[in-house]
Amino acid sequence: MDTRTTLLAVAAAVVLAGAVGIVAVPDAVDDPRAETDRPGQIELADVVVAPGEIRGETATLDLLVDLRHRGSTVENVTVRHRAIDADSGLLVDETVVDVGDVDRDGETTVNGSLDVEREGGYRLETVVYANGERRSERTTRIAGVSALTPSYADSAVGFADGNVWPTVAVSVAETTEETATLSVSVSVTNRGDDASEEIDLRLLLRQADSNVIADEATETVGSVRPGRTDTVTTTLEAPDGYNYYVDAALFDDDVLIDETQGVANLDPQERITANETVRDVSFEIEDFNQDGGDDALEDERGDDASDRNRGTDDSTPGFGPLVALAGLLAAALLARRAS
Template structure:
């Protein structure tokens, strides 16, 4: 047998042995990179925060996490929510939602919630785990929780807020040297989409200087149609020649719904005006984008700068009566020495 024939025979033998090995052990030639399957991908597409049940001291924040999946199924998925005080940094509430197996691709919403106190702001930290391993996280900032109205006081009926038409109107029906009979009309508006339930309107006539209740009255406010205003009129009798605050309040099953104030000036030599206090608080939700530079910006640059009226921002006047008196004394001493 020549050399060429021997080499061909050896090559044929190798091929036969390789074929037999492949048949006997089919996994022998598998790509080692395919031994571990690529894990599925989980991504938080967005987090939506909405008010849930609002109680007297606490409120429920409902959290909807849009979870996007791609690739092979992912098992043992959980979503953890933590509510952390924005100012204190303390953990307020923590909940975990067991999702289970996520497959099929696409996007799904995972619902959860946390309970917080109705004051201040909070940082909501949402983390997605798979088999105990952190996969994705998202932080959302919530503010103005105090502006949420408790469920027991949630109504669209309240006192009318107009620029010209008075909410509380007082007129004198009868008067003499000792007593005055007053007719008090109060306007109530339904700002909702459905007719309101009957409410109780209570009125107090409070003497301005002493805060003594001179008289009181109550009346039932019937059903008010959506977008309509109803005027309720009551009669009270008070001592004449005094000034009074007219305190009005709307009640529903002994729950205070709304309140307002008017005045009745019966003293011709002195008048009073209704107290006006306006405080606007809004419930807000925003993605956490990092803190601002507290030392810079317009607020930091102008700190302590004098204001246009000669006083600093802390309210300290630039020229007060003590300074003026000292200037007068100095001028008098100077004039005396010249004399």
């Protein structure tokens, strides 16, 4: 047998073995189109919560949902979001997103949102439905919504907060017999990535004891470069010999965005400090007992009072020795007359 005949025989054997394998295992070769005949599956792959628009009393929470799909087309898909108060368990807000038919394998992003009040915490429930049938669900818990800054007060510009360099520096520029002119320098920092726009700096000079406004001023804070600190200086005038608080505030289109305080001590006999803390002390009746009161009173009187108390204890009870002597003389006179 020559080489050509041998090769043909081997090839025929291989073909025959393959045919026998296909007959023995009928599912060995599948039609790729059969994959689309599997029932469609859809489920939640991920849920991300991000802050949306933050207002004065309420906040919008954006929910970014990733849906994972496999198999044939899943019809009439909807995603329902609910915000439930963490303390009361009451429903705060609900929204339903209509996704429609999903036929593409892989993940699809669906966006939704909920409006909640800017206080307390919430439980966010996300459920996926297909033709009204619940397919997948997930719960996300959030807290500290009140810490989110409202959009109208969101500004990268604020007062500098240094350990040594004063935010509000006050010096005496000029004095007369009755008044003092103060030079006030305020440090403002831009903590953002872009140069800031112009904002207003408002100052109030407030007498410490009466809270009467002695003077006020408004200055414009120009554009501050990112990461830089600028100093704005102005003058205030007030009667000399008193102590004052220097209240400083930054306003952007009449919206208060930051505030701080300094002091001006012009009274040589008394000094005040900025940002004083007033602590309430509760009264308890157990703090004052009868024994403690007597002991304290005895200590305050001193040794002289103690001697007087001992003298009183040794004396004759009643009106005293003079009255007793008068009584004896009267009795002697009566006895003499009787005899």
